[in-house]
Amino acid sequence: MQAYEKLLMDLLHSSLDGYALFGPDDRLVYANDAFLSLMYVFRDEVGRLTFDAILRRNFHQGRAAHIGSGDIEQFIAYVESVRRSKPYRLFEVDYLDGRWFLMSEQTDAMGNMLLQIKDITKQKQSEQHLQAALYKYHVMALTDELTGVANRRAIQDSVSAELARCSRIGAAMTILLVDLDHFKRVNDTYGHHIGDLALKHCAEVMKASLRPFDMIGRLGGEEFVVFLGNTDSQDARVIAERIRAQIQSLPLQTPGREIALSVSIGVSTQHHNPTFESLYLEADQALYEAKSQGRNRVTLS
Numbered sequence: 211m212q213a214y215e216k217l218l219m220d221l222l223h224s225s226l227d228g229y230a231l232f233g234p235d236d237r238l239v240y241a242n243d244a245f246l247s248l249m250y251v252f253r254d255e256v257g258r259l260t261f262d263a264i265l266r267r268n269f270h271q272g273r274a275a276h277i278g279s280g281d282i283e284q285f286i287a288y289v290e291s292v293r294r295s296k297p298y299r300l301f302e303v304d305y306l307d308g309r310w311f312l313m314s315e316q317t318d319a320m321g322n323m324l325l326q327i328k329d330i331t332k333q334k335q336s337e338q339h340l341q342a343a344l345y346k347y348h349v350m351a352l353t354d355e356l357t358g359v360a361n362r363r364a365i366q367d368s369v370s371a372e373l374a375r376c377s378r379i380g381a382a383m384t385i386l387l388v389d390l391d392h393f394k395r396v397n398d399t400y401g402h403h404i405g406d407l408a409l410k411h412c413a414e415v416m417k418a419s420l421r422p423f424d425m426i427g428r429l430g431g432e433e434f435v436v437f438l439g440n441t442d443s444q445d446a447r448v449i450a451e452r453i454r455a456q457i458q459s460l461p462l463q464t465p466g467r468e469i470a471l472s473v474s475i476g477v478s479t480q481h482h483n484p485t486f487e488s489l490y491l492e493a494d495q496a497l498y499e500a501k502s503q504g505r506n507r508v509t510l511s
């Protein structure tokens with residue numbers, strides 16, 4: 211053996227990555243220390259154990275790979291169908307103890323296979339943290355920070371998607387524009403912080419008055435929009451009236467005082483390919499009338 215070949219063998223043997231050679235009959239013929247440790251195999255078992263025997267023993271001892279189905283024989287049948295199906299395979303495996311490994315299988319024309327195992331737990335954890343952060347930022351980008359309901363952009367996008375769906379099935383579509391009455395007075399009398407609490411309170415009351423599939427968003431300031439898919443004007447009036455009555459009957463509780471609140475609601479129902487804008491403009495006109503007629507009321511367009 212050349213000096214560099216010996217060096218290579220020494221490095222292979224002491225590598226932190228696991229290396230193993232399986233013969234064409236899938237018997238383990240060589241394994242470095244890392245492989246033995248990662249696959250829970252004793253050195254004197256090299257030459258005797260087959261790959262499926264290693265998998266089966268680890269499964270019954272409750273260690274190494276996480277077998278999703280919980281059925282080891284089914285898993286082994288799957289492994290046998292994919293092993294040696296290509297000259298080179300790369301895949302990830304999660305262990306029952308939470309570690310993750312990247313494994314590669316390289317097979318020659320005779321069916322000998324080099325198996326390499328690399329611990330990628332740290333990379334996997336940062337990937338998971340990154341995904342969680344991305345999800346969080348995605349949610350933040352779509353949510354109104356103060357009230358937790360959808361923000362203007364998110365509700366417009368969701369409503370537009372729903373309008374397309376309702377139009378296809380010929381359903382009536384309704385939006386309610388809900389606007390707090392004399393909100394400037396609340397801010398001026400009790401301060402901006404209490405004004406914020408009033409907005410949060412109204413969003414909560416509205417959410418509780420709606421069905422799970424209705425959509426609610428805050429367009430800005432003290433104006434909310436509610437989308438009711440497959441809802442005609444008669445049903446919309448009932449729902450809007452319920453929201454109005456609930457907000458009137460549930461004053462905002464603050465230390466030392468109750469603050470009465472009310473809302474005016476403009477309702478628009480359309481049947482034929484409406485857009486968010488066409489519904490909004492009609493509802494806004496109805497809202498204007500509700501305000502002019504004395505507030506704390508529901509007006510249909």
Ligand SMILES: Nc1nc2c(ncn2[C@@H]2O[C@H](COP(=O)(O)OP(=O)(O)OP(=O)(O)O)[C@@H](O)[C@H]2O)c(=O)[nH]1
Nearest residue numbers: 389390391392393394395397402405406431432501
């Ligand atoms: N606390 C708080 N106030 C806000 C927020 N956004 C807008 N406002 C206030 O909401 C008030 C809206 O006032 P107006 O548009 O005059 O409406 P209003 O007093 O409710 O009167 P009507 O709608 O006619 O009944 C203003 O004082 C804004 O400063 C917010 O996020 N928090």
